[in-house]
Amino acid sequence: MPTTYYLVLSFVLFLIGTAGVLLRRNALIALMGIELQLNGGNLAMLAFSRELGDLKGHVFAFIIIALAAAEAAVGLAILVALFRGRQTVNLDEATLMKR
Amino acid sequence: MTFNLRLIPLLPFLGAAILMLFGRKWKRDTVLIVAAGAIAGSCLVAFDAFFTALPRAAAGGGLHDVVGTWIAAGSLKVDLAFRMDALSGLLCLIITFIGFLIHLYSSGYMEHDPDYPRFFAYLNLFCGSMLVLVLGDSLPVMFIGWEGVGLCSYLLIGFWYTSNANADAGKKAFITNRIGDLGFLIGMFLLYQYTGSLNIPEITAAAQGGGALMQPLWGATVAFWAALFLFVGATGKSAQLPLYVWLPDAMAGPTPVSALIHAATMVTAGVYMVARMHAVYLLTPGAMAIVAIVGALTALFAAIIGFAQNDFKKVLAYSTISQLGFMFAGVGTGNFDAGVFHLFTHAFFKAGLFLCAGSVMHAMGGSGDITIMGGLRKKVPWTHGVFFVCWLAICGVPFFSGFFSKDSIIGGAFGTEIFDAAINPLAGEHLAWVGKAVGVVLMLAALGTAFYMSRLYFLVFSGSETRASDEIKHHIHESPGAMVGPLVVLAIGAALGGFIGLPGGLLDHPEWNLLADRLRPVLGPEMEISRAMEIGFMVGSVVLALGGIGLAYLFYGGGYREPARKFAAAAPRFVQLVRDKFRIDELYGFLIIRPVKAIAKGIFFVVDRILIDGFLVGGLAWVVDLVGSIARWLQGGDVQRYMAVFAIGVAAIAYLATQPMHTFFSNALKVTVNGLTVDVDAHRGSIAANRVLDYSFDFDDDGKPEVTGVASGAHHVYPQPGTYTVRVKVKDPSWGTSSTLTQKVEVR
Numbered sequence: 123m124p125t126t127y128y129l130v131l132s133f134v135l136f137l138i139g140t141a142g143v144l145l146r147r148n149a150l151i152a153l154m155g156i157e158l159q160l161n162g163g164n165l166a167m168l169a170f171s172r173e174l175g176d177l178k179g180h181v182f183a184f185i186i187i188a189l190a191a192a193e194a195a196v197g198l199a200i201l202v203a204l205f206r207g208r209q210t211v212n213l214d215e216a217t218l219m220k221r
Numbered sequence: 222m223t224f225n226l227r228l229i230p231l232l233p234f235l236g237a238a239i240l241m242l243f244g245r246k247w248k249r250d251t252v253l254i255v256a257a258g259a260i261a262g263s264c265l266v267a268f269d270a271f272f273t274a275l276p277r278a279a280a281g282g283g284l285h286d287v288v289g290t291w292i293a294a295g296s297l298k299v300d301l302a303f304r305m306d307a308l309s310g311l312l313c314l315i316i317t318f319i320g321f322l323i324h325l326y327s328s329g330y331m332e333h334d335p336d337y338p339r340f341f342a343y344l345n346l347f348c349g350s351m352l353v354l355v356l357g358d359s360l361p362v363m364f365i366g367w368e369g370v371g372l373c374s375y376l377l378i379g380f381w382y383t384s385n386a387n388a389d390a391g392k393k394a395f396i397t398n399r400i401g402d403l404g405f406l407i408g409m410f411l412l413y414q415y416t417g418s419l420n421i422p423e424i425t426a427a428a429q430g431g432g433a434l435m436q437p438l439w440g441a442t443v444a445f446w447a448a449l450f451l452f453v454g455a456t457g458k459s460a461q462l463p464l465y466v467w468l469p470d471a472m473a474g475p476t477p478v479s480a481l482i483h484a485a486t487m488v489t490a491g492v493y494m495v496a497r498m499h500a501v502y503l504l505t506p507g508a509m510a511i512v513a514i515v516g517a518l519t520a521l522f523a524a525i526i527g528f529a530q531n532d533f534k535k536v537l538a539y540s541t542i543s544q545l546g547f548m549f550a551g552v553g554t555g556n557f558d559a560g561v562f563h564l565f566t567h568a569f570f571k572a573g574l575f576l577c578a579g580s581v582m583h584a585m586g587g588s589g590d591i592t593i594m595g596g597l598r599k600k601v602p603w604t605h606g607v608f609f610v611c612w613l614a615i616c617g618v619p620f621f622s623g624f625f626s627k628d629s630i631i632g633g634a635f636g637t638e639i640f641d642a643a644i645n646p647l648a649g650e651h652l653a654w655v656g657k658a659v660g661v662v663l664m665l666a667a668l669g670t671a672f673y674m675s676r677l678y679f680l681v682f683s684g685s686e687t688r689a690s691d692e693i694k695h696h697i698h699e700s701p702g703a704m705v706g707p708l709v710v711l712a713i714g715a716a717l718g719g720f721i722g723l724p725g726g727l728l729d730h731p732e733w734n735l736l737a738d739r740l741r742p743v744l745g746p747e748m749e750i751s752r753a754m755e756i757g758f759m760v761g762s763v764v765l766a767l768g769g770i771g772l773a774y775l776f777y778g779g780g781y782r783e784p785a786r787k788f789a790a791a792a793p794r795f796v797q798l799v800r801d802k803f804r805i806d807e808l809y810g811f812l813i814i815r816p817v818k819a820i821a822k823g824i825f826f827v828v829d830r831i832l833i834d835g836f837l838v839g840g841l842a843w844v845v846d847l848v849g850s851i852a853r854w855l856q857g858g859d860v861q862r863y864m865a866v867f868a869i870g871v872a873a874i875a876y877l878a879t880q881p882m883h884t885f886f887s888n889a890l891k892v893t894v895n896g897l898t899v900d901v902d903a904h905r906g907s908i909a910a911n912r913v914l915d916y917s918f919d920f921d922d923d924g925k926p927e928v929t930g931v932a933s934g935a936h937h938v939y940p941q942p943g944t945y946t947v948r949v950k951v952k953d954p955s956w957g958t959s960s961t962l963t964q965k966v967e968v969r
Contacts, residue, residue, distance in 0.1 A: 217859055
């Protein structure tokens with residue numbers, strides 16, 4: 123299959139993830155959107171790696187997966203703390219940065 | 222001949238500066254010593270200059286003192302210089318001597334005023350400015366003094382600034398004077414333009430030469446317009462028709478101020494100025510006729526208003542306006558030394574009258590209402606005595622000072638040859654009536670003067686009963702010595718002052734007219750009228766004076782009498798009209814002040830409210846507010862909004878980074894034309910500098926590129942001259958984006 127297909131899919135994944143982050147008010151869904159964005163990036167890495175015959179892309183993909191795991195751990199911990207503090211995970215109500 | 226004339230104005234200025242800086246902490250006696258000492262020193266210098274130095278120097282243009290160059294710009298050179306001749310010297314003596322007396326009087330009058338030092342500082346400042354005015358050797362220096370006395374007048378009218386009426390009176394004086402000052406400036410500019418000098422002796426010389434000032438201008442001569450505009454300045458400063466309205470209101474100031482500034486000195490500045498510039502006026506009988514007519518009409522008009530005023534100081538204010546009218550009628554008929562003579566005698570008797578007014582008001586607990594006075598003859602004997610003398614002087618009773626000076630003005634008006642075309646070639650036939658008409662009006666005014674002054678005297682001093690309440694009556698007392706002393710000196714001046722200007726011609730001893738003798742080198746020979754005429758007018762004016770006094774006695778002798786009541790009952794509306802000063806203030810308010818206010822309001826609305834407030838201030842605030850609200854929206858604290866902005870930014874950078882860049886940073890191709898040969902360079906922006914781009918150059922815009930490749934420059938030779946469009950297409954092969962640049966070239 124041509125590399126373009128993978129790249130298109132990767133872009134679509136990234137867009138869906140972005141839309142999730144920007145539009146959903148639930149923090150959990152927003153975290154899932156970030157996960158999708160990262161995976162879109164991963165797919166593009168792998169597609170170029172295959173196209174160019176270079177394993178560096180795979181290495182990057184692994185690093186990103188590790189990073190995504192760490193991000194999920196930290197993100198979920200913040201989420202739990204947020205819920206404890208305000209009994210909600212709605213992002214509209216978490217506007218502490220305003221002050 | 223040089224003399225240290227600068228000392229004369231400098232001493233009062235120093236006094237004012239010292240009092241303004243330190244006076245507030247000092248005891249009253251110290252303040253008085255500094256203030257009166259300054260003016261006394263100045264007085265001594267003036268006497269020394271006038272009586273010892275000046276007689277030796279009279280031929281050479283008097284005493285002269287150059288302090289330094291003030292303005293030097295191209296052909297214009299103005300020195301800060303003073304000059305004393307007989308005319309300015311006489312004025313100096315009046316100012317410093319009467320000024321000194323009034324300083325002494327004020328020490329009693331202002332005794333309990335908390336602003337004692339400020340009052341004396343202003344008084345000193347005034348004397349200094351007035352001395353600069355009379356001593357100034359050039360019109361600009363004179364103008365410094367002219368404006369300086371206006372400022373001091375404003376400050377002193379509004380001296381008790383906590384009352385709105387006083388502040389308004391000060392403003393009225395200042396603004397009315399401003400109108401006159403514009404005239405003075407225009408006159409000054411005209412004289413400079415046509416004589417090339419602002420120096421008074423040089424202007425006088427040019428005027429006596431005639432030529433420059435006799436050029437036609439605006440349907441008359443330069444001299445006419447210059448004289449007329451200068452006279453506009455004089456009508457403001459000297460309270461003549463139509464700008465007299467400020468002077469009655471100026472009585473809001475302390476009484477010594479009314480005596481010094483608004484009777485004896487400042488208001489005579491206009492008369493002095495006309496006498497100073499007499500050479501210019503003599504060139505233009507038309508302007509002199511205007512001066513004389515305005516003076517005569519003012520004299521009569523103000524005298525009539527004086528008939529019905531019930532405030533002591535208001536009567537004296539209108540009297541001052543009227544007497545200034547006499548002076549202008551004098552100088553306007555070419556009788557300059559008579560005008561100056563009346564200025565001199567008036568300074569004494571009017572200062573005396575005003576100070577008596579202050580003394581009476583002091584006794585009456587501050588009230589100047591003459592309807593509640595009466596019978597004060599025995600209660601304030603010294604004040605009464607002084608007032609009596611000054612009253613006889615202003616009425617023109619024989620051998621008191623006003624008799625001589627007023628008589629010489631009236632006689633001069635009838636006898637003048639200025640307006641006689643047969644004798645004065647400059648005068649037109651149509652002016653022949655002016656002298657006689659002015660004389661008749663002045664005689665009526667003299668009758669009026671005797672009447673209103675006698676009314677004032679009888680209502681205040683005669684009779685046996687004071688019409689005031691018991692409480693006020695109980696307080697009536699003679700003023701302290703500091704006030705009575707200067708009064709007595711002024712009374713002596715008012716009684717004997719006339720003897721410096723005896724009608725020498727009549728007595729076969731011309732040299733007995735000391736004043737005319739001294740003024741002759743400055744103002745030229747005094748006017749001569751026939752002996753029969755002179756005796757006739759003398760008798761006539763005595764009859765008029767006694768008639769006015771007799772009429773007033775019938776009406777007011779010993780208090781309000783039957784004829785006065787009958788007259789008031791017979792014509793109540795007329796009496797009210799006169800009491801309301803013919804409602805001239807209301808007329809000005811309607812004709813001038815109201816439109817000016819309307820215009821100001823319009824400008825305020827358009828310029829201030831809309832342009833400045835709305836557009837500049839409000840518009841700026843609106844822009845800042847708009848930017849702020851955008852920034853506030855971005856900083857809403859909502860994470861997702863931050864993310865959205867972030868995403869938009871990334872997308873924008875991604876878009877820009879994939880463009881060949883030309884369209885963003887330079888839309889212009891670099892084109893060099895050399896005959897038919899053209900070099901084109903599609904220069905790249907530095908961001909895309911190391912990117913490989915494909916260029917295609919279409920030099921004649923026919924869709925078929927002549928040159929293609931990776932080089933950004935190309936070279937083309939056109940077959941024939943003409944105007945062509947060069948179209949360059951730039952492609953970025955790695956992103957597939959492209960942009961097109963076009964430019965017209967003209968080859969010859």
